Amino acid sequence: MSGVVAEASTVVTPALSHRPWWRGQPVQVALVIAAMWLAYRALRLEYPWPSRLAWETLQFELDRFQVWLIEQRSAEDKNVVFAVFDGFRALIDDLVRWLEELLLWLTWVGTGAAGTLVVWRFGGLRAALITLAAFALFALTGLWAESVQTLALMLAAVGLSLAVGIPLGIAAGRSRQVARFLTPVLDAAQIVPAFAYLMPVVILFSVGPAAAVVATMVYAIPPAVRITALGIRGVPVNTVEAAASMGSTRTQMLTKVQLPLARRMVLLGVNQTILFALSMVVIAGLIGGGGLGAVVNSGLSSTPSVALLAGLVIVVMAIALDRATEAIAERTDPARRHLDAARLRIVRLQTAAVAAGIVVVIAAAKLAGVGSTYPPAAGVRQRTVTAQEWLLTRIQSVLDYVQDPTSWIFSVTEPTGIFILQKLLLPLQQFLVEGPWFTTLLGLTFVAFVVSGLRPALTTFVMLGAIGVTGVWGLAMDTLSQVLVATLIAVVIGVGLGIAAAESKLVSKAMRPVNDVLQTLPQLVYIIPFIYLMPVSIVPGIVAGVLYAFPVVVRLVERGLHDVAPQSVEAAGAFGATRRQVLTKVKIPLAGDAIMLGVNQGIIMVLAVVVIGGLVGSGGLGYEVAQGLVRGYFGQGVIASFAILALGITLDRVTQGTRKARKEGLG
């Protein structure tokens, strides 16, 4: 059966093995953990990481470095490096300001009409309606000015992220060396919490749009690179070989074969980049991004309903951008456009009509004296109606219910939270934090060895050792316990829903908006109300991690299952395989890489919100990072971020190791 599948598939896939790849491993892992547990029971709290093995002045050295940087920055004779940064900053600042001024100059009617018509022309009616609804919402919430500011910022950030990310992704997809070099850089960019580099970004780029764009780009570039590379690599080898044998040059190969065939993946990368960028709006707001991010930040402690409203506007903006780009990409897909001369003329006429329509609307709006925003800026007399008050009252009544400890739901959620905390999180936390450091270190290394081999085990040992040496062993073990729990839950939910979404159109349709909301709604605006329902530490942070991570797992798993070559599925069907057999014996093994990428990304996403956890009562490394930024403990923030990164690299290599191990097992 398996041999037939491999032959039938156009994708070159190693033959499937009947032996489960993990045979024996669970037993070994259980033995190691049992030994660790015995040591924990016997020597609990007696061996914290010894101070003789810690580099205690590191933090102060790092603090001194920041002071030096600040002094250099404000020095009279700017050194060349800073001059370059200044130029770059001015460029991006101007770009964003120009975009914003443009959107304001068009007037709110003009901007809305132009956006909708452009999307309608290139993306079709459905996407245009979504775009129109988004603009209507900006106006109705009374947050037009803020929305436009954020929109300008995000257009710039996404555009620049793609301009950097896609070429890098192509390079990484075509060359193993480039990929090997880029991977750790991307890991770092995605895992190191933005809170840790906000201050250096502010020192180099000051505050304002440029700093906000740079901070956003650091986070939004990695998905563009990764997914583009995956797409290029996923182009069937025999197609590439065929093209090469026909004498294609490298450029031809790229533009005529690899890119067109990887188009779907590249576009998935674009969508992910948009969502990742939009998820940075609030953090960008901390360093001068302004717009909706600033509304969320200033609303969190004073008026949570306003923060929530602004959060929802961010989500709608993300969905509209995502749908519009997707629809435009689909409609302009050369593979689907078969235009004859007559049809082409009609299309050109349509374009001209749309352009003329936009000009007419803008001219009319200008002549009628329509304001640049809706409602117009203070001072301009114009009758306006927004739904802001109404929406805020509704949101507030939900918040009031949530904050009421006598409500029915509280009597369910509070005990649930306490149960999870006391039965799951605290025991695991104590086990890792309070066990003797050497058994924990060796035990985890050994687990890594059993699960995925020697190299990942060495990585684990070195990374955990480095965490200990930098003096944050206890905090890191605390965070590790939380990350493990959150990742486990996220992967279970994500793989399950991903499979369901791939098998059922209905689930897939229903999942999409859920994914979009969870990936772009600023975590703090919903986690803080959630604390009222579950007033215990750690659990809200776990919830934030799970909710942020599982959508990515769902997306990648679903996409992976979809991209399984249809011939394999048909062949299996022809041999009389049931739907379930097709799924478990054909689709899932063939989509293995994409699924493992999902698990891998899930871990990275969980780590990316460790700081949010720190802000909602998870403590650990996240709290240290957040405190480092605001209290000026630069060293503390960097060390804690490094520890988060070290945990990330460890977990990443160990899960990637299993992927390789499985491949070898398959071969």
Added chain:
Amino acid sequence: MIDHIEKNGEQKEDRMLDRLDRRRLRLAGLGLVVATALVLVAGAVAGPRAAACGDVVLNENSWVGSTANVYVIKNVLETRLKCKVKVLNITEGQPAFQAMADGKIDIVLEDWQNLPGTPYEKSKSVVSLGTNGITGVIGWYIPRYLLQQYPAMKTWRGIRGKESVFKSPESGSQGMFLGGDPSYVQKDRALIKGLGLNLKHVVAGAEPAQVARWTQLYKQKKPVLFYWYDPQYLNAQYQVVQVQLPKRTATCKDDEKKGGDPKQYACAYPSYRLDKLVSKEFLASGSPALKLVRAFKWTSKDQNVVANLISGKKLSKDKAAAQWVKANAKTVNAWLK
């Protein structure tokens, strides 16, 4: 402005002016290019510009008291001095100071003594204009209703031996101490150790998260002991009292990150003078707004009134400020004299 220049030597003054000139020239050139580009491409849209005062940039921090300061001053600047005010939301502490050093923020109206000791203070790129009239208090707080059952808890001694009253799901047999927002000065871990109390320090996270924890317990009339401060508008809504900690001594330490014997920390938090800060550039600008900021002084009661209008009554920030300014014309006029 005048006394600032007088303090400098003549030579220094010349050099400064020279530097300023060069910088202005460069800025003007750049500004001209940018402005022309904007006019050509996007068209000029700016409304009527205020002549006398010009642009003033205020920074709003994450706590409501800061919002109250900022919007009241914004209202006065706009209505009385016809300034064009912009409010930024740069995160407090170092990022905001760097923004001031870069000339992106002119004024911060409430700094809880974060400036002293930073490179920005040393280089005088951020300058304190003294108190905004409010004294900040940090300490350990409990709900007032707790005193009915445990009157001795007015002081820390009353907590000793009774720690388990504050038990929570995460504190095991110990009592829970709910820690404060990461951005605030804290020494509670050292204090607990130094005082020999059987409490577990639980971090609650950012302020809204901490508020969620203790107000839920408050609403259920359960015991809770937490890091808190004043002025804070919630103190009008919830009856909380400070637990007396040992009196401050000369050797008292406050920043537990500095380490050392926990006993040295076993004393009350100091009270904080909340300072107004301005950037070096703004100080030299001679803007009429500077005079107002120098004169600005109010009380924690005033601030709480505005904060409560915003957070409690859900008025917009501008409306809340306008309402207070209208009702307190006398105070406001005194700032403008």
